Amino acid sequence: MARKKRSGGEVSAGSMADIAFLLLIFFLVTTTIASDKGLAISLPPKPDPNEPPPDIKFNERNIFKVLVNSQDRMLVEGEPMDDASQLRDMIQTFVNNNGRDPESSDNPQKAVVSFKTDRGTSYERYIEILDELQGAYYDMYSKRMGLTVKEIREINDQEPSVQDAYKELKKELPMNISIAEPSKVGGGS
Amino acid sequence: MSKFKKKTSASQDIPTSALPDIIFMLLFFFMVTTVLRETDILVEQNLPRAEQLRKMQKKSLVSYIYIGKPRDTEKYGSEPRIQTNDVLITTDNIVQFVEAERSKLSEAERNQITMAMKVDDEAKMGIVSDVQQELREANALKVLYNTPPETGAVE
Numbered sequence: 001m002a003r004k005k006r007s008g009g010e011v012s013a014g015s016m017a018d019i020a021f022l023l024l025i026f027f028l029v030t031t032t033i034a035s036d037k038g039l040a041i042s043l044p045p046k047p048d049p050n051e052p053p054p055d056i057k058f059n060e061r062n063i064f065k066v067l068v069n070s071q072d073r074m075l076v077e078g079e080p081m082d083d084a085s086q087l088r089d090m091i092q093t094f095v096n097n098n099g100r101d102p103e104s105s106d107n108p109q110k111a112v113v114s115f116k117t118d119r120g121t122s123y124e125r126y127i128e129i130l131d132e133l134q135g136a137y138y139d140m141y142s143k144r145m146g147l148t149v150k151e152i153r154e155i156n157d158q159e160p161s162v163q164d165a166y167k168e169l170k171k172e173l174p175m176n177i178s179i180a181e182p183s184k185v186g187g188g189s
Numbered sequence: 190m191s192k193f194k195k196k197t198s199a200s201q202d203i204p205t206s207a208l209p210d211i212i213f214m215l216l217f218f219f220m221v222t223t224v225l226r227e228t229d230i231l232v233e234q235n236l237p238r239a240e241q242l243r244k245m246q247k248k249s250l251v252s253y254i255y256i257g258k259p260r261d262t263e264k265y266g267s268e269p270r271i272q273t274n275d276v277l278i279t280t281d282n283i284v285q286f287v288e289a290e291r292s293k294l295s296e297a298e299r300n301q302i303t304m305a306m307k308v309d310d311e312a313k314m315g316i317v318s319d320v321q322q323e324l325r326e327a328n329a330l331k332v333l334y335n336t337p338p339e340t341g342a343v344e
Binding site: 020038040120124134138149153182 | 205208209212213215216219220222223224237239240241242243244245246248251305308309310311312313314315317318321322324325326328330331332333334335336337338
């Protein structure tokens with residue numbers, strides 16, 4: 001079979017760039033880069049009405065109290081303090097006390113950071129302090145594991161063996177941040 | 190001198206044959222990262238910034254709750270309100286909303302539902318905790334406070 005010799009067998013690709021540009025501009029305009037990052041917490045389960053709440057006696061020394069009132073002023077272990085950035089060091093010394101200081105925690109498993117706000121506390125302040133509280137624990141984890149804080153927070157991207165080691169560490173040094181129900185003293189809705 | 194003369198004879202056109210490829214690469218990047226806006230947000234959303242952020246593992250498990258002062262204050266008042274999907278709701282409807290969102294997931298994933306809260310920084314803790322109480326009621330215990338990263342944060 002004799003083939004016809006075609007002269008213009010090529011598709012002109014010169015306008016390809018223009019078409020692609022048009023699409024590109026469309027997506028540029030409609031894009032909102034997903035900001036699906038945030039502070040993760042897990043709420044306590046709903047109390048079972050059939051079972052009375054377990055009577056856990058916490059020794060006073062094992063609780064690190066952070067209170068915030070409706071004016072966004074903070075009370076840490078009974079002392080007024082306004083600079084949230086100091087919390088990190090305070091929590092680390094509190095958790096790693098291991099019974100040395102009789103006023104501070106017995107051991108990391110028992111140590112609990114209690115964070116209580118008022119209904120009138122601003123969300124901004126709440127996030128600022130919660131960020132510091134979680135940061136204190138992530139700092140400790142990163143020191144113990146020899147990873148950066150970022151690698152700790154994105155632990156699911158790591159090797160399974162590293163993840164197991166992290167789970168073990170979490171048993172030894174649990175992130176006990178208790179977020180209490182806000183009080184109603186300062187009003188606000 | 191003859192060496193220099195040779196250069197002038199070289200073509201001065203920039204090769205543009207690779208241009209479509211480059212543009213396509215950019216195009217694909219934006220196509221992949223794009224999220225077409227699904228909901229009209231009726232409340233103000235100035236999210237506070239934080240450092241200790243964690244990524245959400247699976248986007249399909251996430252449902253959003255928006256809290257903030259309504260943008261249209263004449264219609265909805267100036268008190269912070271709760272928005273889910275396209276409507277403003279009260280705390281009583283949250284359990285219902287969670288159940289509706291949960292029914293969209295497959296059987297195995299239902300207990301992993303994560304509620305992402307996007308709360309305006311001017312909102313008070315009162316409304317946030319009311320929502321959380323309802324979430325406990327609905328047994329959706331995984332909560333994520335959506336926050337953009339701190340500017341100039343160190344990793």
